[in-house]
Amino acid sequence: MLFQLFAAVIANLMAISDGMTVGWTSPMIPYFLSENSHIKMTKHEAEWLETWLLLGSIMGIAPTIYAVNKKGRKISLLLASFSLLLAWIIIAFANRIEYIYVARVIAGMGGDMAFVAAPMYIAEIADQTIRGFLSSVIYLMMLTGVLTIYNVGPFLPFYVPSLIGGILLFIELVVFSLLPETPYYLITVGRYAEAENSLKKFRSTEDVAEEMKEISAAIERQKSEKGRIQDIILLKPNRKAMLIMTVLNAAQQLASINVILMNMHIILEAAGSIYMEPSITAILFASIMLLAAMIASVSVDKFGRKKLLIVSSVLTGFCLLSLAVYFNLQYIGYDVSLISWIPIVSVMVYAFVYKFGLGMVPIVITAEIFSSKIKAMGMAIADAIYVASAIAALQIYQLLVRSNGMHVPFYIFSGCSFLTCFFVQFIIPETKGRSLDDIQLILQGNFDKKLAAL
Numbered sequence: 001m002l003f004q005l006f007a008a009v010i011a012n013l014m015a016i017s018d019g020m021t022v023g024w025t026s027p028m029i030p031y032f033l034s035e036n037s038h039i040k041m042t043k044h045e046a047e048w049l050e051t052w053l054l055l056g057s058i059m060g061i062a063p064t065i066y067a068v069n070k071k072g073r074k075i076s077l078l079l080a081s082f083s084l085l086l087a088w089i090i091i092a093f094a095n096r097i098e099y100i101y102v103a104r105v106i107a108g109m110g111g112d113m114a115f116v117a118a119p120m121y122i123a124e125i126a127d128q129t130i131r132g133f134l135s136s137v138i139y140l141m142m143l144t145g146v147l148t149i150y151n152v153g154p155f156l157p158f159y160v161p162s163l164i165g166g167i168l169l170f171i172e173l174v175v176f177s178l179l180p181e182t183p184y185y186l187i188t189v190g191r192y193a194e195a196e197n198s199l200k201k202f203r204s205t206e207d208v209a210e211e212m213k214e215i216s217a218a219i220e221r222q223k224s225e226k227g228r229i230q231d232i233i234l235l236k237p238n239r240k241a242m243l244i245m246t247v248l249n250a251a252q253q254l255a256s257i258n259v260i261l262m263n264m265h266i267i268l269e270a271a272g273s274i275y276m277e278p279s280i281t282a283i284l285f286a287s288i289m290l291l292a293a294m295i296a297s298v299s300v301d302k303f304g305r306k307k308l309l310i311v312s313s314v315l316t317g318f319c320l321l322s323l324a325v326y327f328n329l330q331y332i333g334y335d336v337s338l339i340s341w342i343p344i345v346s347v348m349v350y351a352f353v354y355k356f357g358l359g360m361v362p363i364v365i366t367a368e369i370f371s372s373k374i375k376a377m378g379m380a381i382a383d384a385i386y387v388a389s390a391i392a393a394l395q396i397y398q399l400l401v402r403s404n405g406m407h408v409p410f411y412i413f414s415g416c417s418f419l420t421c422f423f424v425q426f427i428i429p430e431t432k433g434r435s436l437d438d439i440q441l442i443l444q445g446n447f448d449k450k451l452a453a454l
Contacts, residue, residue, distance in 0.1 A: 019145020056108020083110025312357020
């Protein structure tokens, strides 16, 4: 298991860099708009820095599906790391805004490939008893990246984030290239001897014959699927898996995570909170999210996916509801000065309860729930839904704030969080402790038949 943990950490070093990429605009946009900037930007030009990253993610869907299926999980991760490294190099030496736009597109494409290939790699090398924990490592390291950029970006020279991200990615490119491909992928492409050696390394034992048979049988059982895009709709287990991931990825964004991350300063200023500086608030927010992610990572295999999602959805809903009520009182002219601590407390509690479940568990389920034939395609589509939902949530927020006030979008986001709880309870199966093949049988409705046959 130690080798599995080592492989998971090395595979996800790029997640630190990707977290830095996602959080990079928060400290950098104020820099670009300042008199000290080496590249002069208007506010409109600076806003496109985030948009180009999201567009790059969408552009990366087709290359991601091809690379993961045809070249393997390992090669895909190396390509993702190289793309992110190239983006940091361009940013470090850029002297025009167009170069930074290009770098953000490349980073978006690399991040998309990374967040499909890394969960697949980990799910396929991990023992089922620790698969949830290892799958959550990607978010732990991404949040480490966000916290890093919040601590470094506002206080150190412009090129320092590029230097840190570049060093991490260089280490991953060197070390990860020495690790084996997943046994699942190797068996899928008929490289059985390599698959056996890979499994021996990840299990730290020579006795892998039984597990090799189980993996081979599972892949053989799924060969009836041709891996076509229409199979996502035509086949019941794929259809249910896609429904689950569509709702979970949309729920993450409709719980307003990107809205809060990208508009935290504006939200707190609108609330009249004067207790913390914006830079300190951002660091504390990211620190709390990292703490919650660490707790969730060791809890997901103990308490299960469903319990964490349900508790997180309900508590996230209450945090957003408290923000909505506060802004509603302010909107109707109520003196909120004595309770102006509520927005800060709500946002900080939100950071913990959101990341404890909604912000962590979906990436674990994504890596588990798709069959091997459509896993790359399903995960890439799920990632696209995540990005599209992020854009939609931001548009909902911006339009409603301008026309109806700050409270209205938070009422909507709160309602979405509460509805997520019911969806999890009645639709999502518990995958804790199940093999990847058992999860497919559960989605097909045939798991009880397997138990009866034993």
